Structure formats: structure tokens, C-alpha cells
Amino acid sequence: GGQEIQALRWVWRCHECGGTGTRPYRPEQCPHCGENDPEKLSRNEYLEPAGFAVDIRDKTHGNVNTQQYLPVRDPLISVQGAVWMSLPNPTLGHYRSTGNGHIFHRSDGLHGLGYSLCLRCGRSESLGYDGNHPRTMDGHKRLRGGRDNDREQHCPGNDELGAIKDGLLLGASLYTDIFELQLCEPETGNAISPFQAYSIAVVLRRALCRSIGIEQDEIGIHTEASRGPKGESARSIFLYDTASGGAGYVTQVAWQLPALLEEAAKLLECHCDKAC
CATH class of the missing domain: 3.30.1360 (Gyrase A; domain 2)
Structure with missing residues (x-):
């Protein structure tokens, strides 16, 4: 839920020595070999989700042509x-x-550029193919609705600075x-x-x-x-x-x-x- 502490961490991959790992902070260099060239050291912020849910307003259907399938990424x-x-x-x-x-499993969205994710309600959308912020997150409704018979639809994350983060991976180590x-x-x-x-x-x-x-x-x-x-x-x-x-x-x-x-x-x- 929105009141839970979010487990935001960083995952790094060094293409010089092959090392990988996770840290609670962004590493400035490879902890194994000291490499700090951005071309050889990839660093991504990620969230380890407690679970997954769909919008409570969504209706089930059997039309497979409208489904989106996220690419499966190899583990690090x-x-x-x-x-x-x-x-x-x-x-x-x-x-x-x-x-x-150490093994890190991750999902980086439809286009490999991560997700835009609301830390208050948990709604997420893949970044566009050009890395742009998805417009569907602007003024979004709460993922699972609010109290009072779902009358609280507008997510308070829309109005809080830093509540919506772009470029996050979803991962688990x-x-x-x-x-x-x-x-x-x-x-x-x-x-x-x-x-x-x-x-x-x-x-x-x-x-x-x-x-x-x-x-x-x-x-x-x-x-x-x-x-x-x-x-x-x-x-x-x-x-x-x-x-x-x-x-x-x-x-x-x-x-x-x-x-x-x-x-x-x-x-x-x-x-x-x-x-x-």
C-alpha cells in the first residue's frame, strides 16, 4: 500500500570484470574492480515489489489480441x-x-527503459520507446481505489513531489x-x-x-x-x-x-x- 516503506535499491553490472550486485545507494565505481567508466558500468535504481495487482476497475476479457507481453530478461x-x-x-x-x-531477476518494461511508478498507490506504466514519461500516469487514479466506497479515486501521489519516479526497474535478488x-x-x-x-x-x-x-x-x-x-x-x-x-x-x-x-x-x- 501507499503507506509501506518502499524498498528502493540500486543494481549494478560491470562489463569490464563481469561483476554484478545490489546496493542501497548508487555505486560510483565497481566494488569488485574499481571500474567507473559509465560505458562499462551500468547502474539502475529498482524496486522490489511486495506483490502485484491490477486496476480494480479493469474488466476481465478473453481478447488475446489486446494483451501486452513484457520481454523476459536474462538474470544477472x-x-x-x-x-x-x-x-x-x-x-x-x-x-x-x-x-x-548472487542472482538478480528484473523486468525493465516494454522497451527496456524501465517503468514510471507511483510510490503512493503502486500504479506503474512502461516508459515510452523514446524514454518519455507515459501520459497515462498524469492525473492517474488510485490503483486499488480509496476508502468510502471508492469515492477517493484521484491518487494523492499526483500532488506530491517525488512520489512518481521514472526509469525504475522491478527486480529481486x-x-x-x-x-x-x-x-x-x-x-x-x-x-x-x-x-x-x-x-x-x-x-x-x-x-x-x-x-x-x-x-x-x-x-x-x-x-x-x-x-x-x-x-x-x-x-x-x-x-x-x-x-x-x-x-x-x-x-x-x-x-x-x-x-x-x-x-x-x-x-x-x-x-x-x-x-x-
Whole structure:
């Protein structure tokens, strides 16, 4: 509600070292490597919502043509501070894992520029494709109505300085178990491609789930461009426990990695017509 303390924080992402994290204040430089170039250090203010609601005046309908679907953004993942370990053949890659990795899930609106959000009633609208303030927020009605049989329709946030903020992200962070693997092409020593990385992530998760007897939705996967132990360009494969705080699943990858990779290779030897 409008009287609740709003959990406004900042999320940062350093494209120089690959670090990410959240802070209650706007960081002036990367807390991990000290980078302060705005082109390499992205910083966004975000709100962690307590819940979601629609306008109480909206009517339900079945017309799917009028629905808006927000783009799904990849999570921001950080395994900073964990020690890198080489594969038996160091030229093929390296890995690391932590029980205190950081994952940030976010939504940045229809056009990737954030939301305009009223901190009094909770109404939000995506910023326009040009970053302009949405006119639907001007003189808006309270999201869930007011007291006295909904006679209090005009939101008091319209009349308060700073009650409506533009450019906010909606996000939530969690700390959990994360395993990171960086592989190289045997012939060239270069990082594997995004397509190879995602295929390996899928079968490595399947091999782990088979090994320890859990459902695949217990483990999340992600791949992204990153930096290696010496700052070189790399492609990271992430496996992480979807449970907040971790469940101890992906921490088992490191000590049985050879067997899991062998099983993953077998899973790739198929002739099906699916995108597996």
C-alpha cells in the first residue's frame, strides 16, 4: 500500500570484470574492480515489489489480441570471489563454484527503459520507446481505489513531489549455490560459441538431475559472455539452485564433473527432431 516503506535499491553490472550486485545507494565505481567508466558500468535504481495487482476497475476479457507481453530478461549472475579451478587439461577450460552466489531477476518494461511508478498507490506504466514519461500516469487514479466506497479515486501521489519516479526497474535478488564453467575449443583455444554453451548447459543440467534424482526445474541454467581468470574474453555456463539460499545441488557438480561431462556427451548423441 501507499503507506509501506518502499524498498528502493540500486543494481549494478560491470562489463569490464563481469561483476554484478545490489546496493542501497548508487555505486560510483565497481566494488569488485574499481571500474567507473559509465560505458562499462551500468547502474539502475529498482524496486522490489511486495506483490502485484491490477486496476480494480479493469474488466476481465478473453481478447488475446489486446494483451501486452513484457520481454523476459536474462538474470544477472555473479560468482565473484570464488576460486577458479582448471580442468585436467587446463587448455580446455576452468570452473568455479560458490554457496553464496548472487542472482538478480528484473523486468525493465516494454522497451527496456524501465517503468514510471507511483510510490503512493503502486500504479506503474512502461516508459515510452523514446524514454518519455507515459501520459497515462498524469492525473492517474488510485490503483486499488480509496476508502468510502471508492469515492477517493484521484491518487494523492499526483500532488506530491517525488512520489512518481521514472526509469525504475522491478527486480529481486537472491543468494544461492552457483556453478560456473568456461570451456574452450580444443583446436583453437578460443571460447565456445553461445549455441555450444547453451547446448552444454542443457545436457549438463540433465546429467546432474539424473545423477542426484531431482527434477530439472530445481536447477536454473544461463550462459553469457564473460571474463576468464586472466581477464580474457570467455563464455560462461551457469548452473544454479533455484531455491533461495541454495539446496546444495549444484555444489556437487565440481567433484563429479568428469562423469557428468561424459554423461552429457552421451545425451548429445541423439537423432531426434526436437531442439534438445
